Amino acid sequence: MRILGIDPGLRITGFGVIDKSGNHLAYVGSGCVKTSEGELPIRLKSILDNLGEVIVQYQPDQVAIEQVFVNINPKSTLLLGQARGAAICAAMLNNLKVSEYTALQIKQAVVGNGHARKNQVQEMVMRLLGLANCPNADAADALACAICHAHGGFGLGKIALGGYRMKRGRLV
Known part of the structure; x- marks a missing residue:
C-alpha cells in the first residue's frame, strides 16, 4: 500500500509518501508545496x-x-482549515480515501509521546524510514502522518490501541 501523508499549511504544505508492505515501511518521496x-x-x-x-x-x-x-488566533485557524480543505479536495478529485489524525495522535504513534517536539518527530521519522538525512519539519510531519496511518490508524479517534485506551489524548 502506498500512503501519501499531508501536513497542511497555507504558506507551506508538507507531503510525504511511503510504501507499506507487511510491517515494513519504505520511503518513497517527500517535499513541500509553497505558495506565494x-x-x-x-x-x-x-x-x-x-x-x-x-x-x-x-x-x-x-x-x-x-x-x-x-x-x-481564529483567523489563522480558519486560513489553515481552508488550506487543509484544498488538500482534501486534491485527494478526492483523484478518488482517494482520506483519513484524518490529530497532531497528538501522530506524535503518539511515531514518537510514543503525544507532546513530542518537532525535532523528536524528525529524528524518529529518519530512524523509522532509514533516511540518511533529516527531512525538513513540514515534510517530516507529513511523513509522520503517513507512518501513523500505516501503523494501524483508521481515521480520527480510531488508532488501533492494542489493549490500551485513550484518555485526554493519551494512551493509558
Whole structure:
C-alpha cells in the first residue's frame, strides 16, 4: 500500500509518501508545496494543483492528513482549515480515501509521546524510514502522518490501541 501523508499549511504544505508492505515501511518521496503571497483563492488553487501533481507522480492508494487544531488566533485557524480543505479536495478529485489524525495522535504513534517536539518527530521519522538525512519539519510531519496511518490508524479517534485506551489524548 502506498500512503501519501499531508501536513497542511497555507504558506507551506508538507507531503510525504511511503510504501507499506507487511510491517515494513519504505520511503518513497517527500517535499513541500509553497505558495506565494497573494490572494487567498490563488494560494488555495496552488495547493490543489500542486498536490494533484504529487498524486499523479506518486500514485498513492490512500491519503492521511493532519487535522487542524484551534490556536489562539481564529483567523489563522480558519486560513489553515481552508488550506487543509484544498488538500482534501486534491485527494478526492483523484478518488482517494482520506483519513484524518490529530497532531497528538501522530506524535503518539511515531514518537510514543503525544507532546513530542518537532525535532523528536524528525529524528524518529529518519530512524523509522532509514533516511540518511533529516527531512525538513513540514515534510517530516507529513511523513509522520503517513507512518501513523500505516501503523494501524483508521481515521480520527480510531488508532488501533492494542489493549490500551485513550484518555485526554493519551494512551493509558
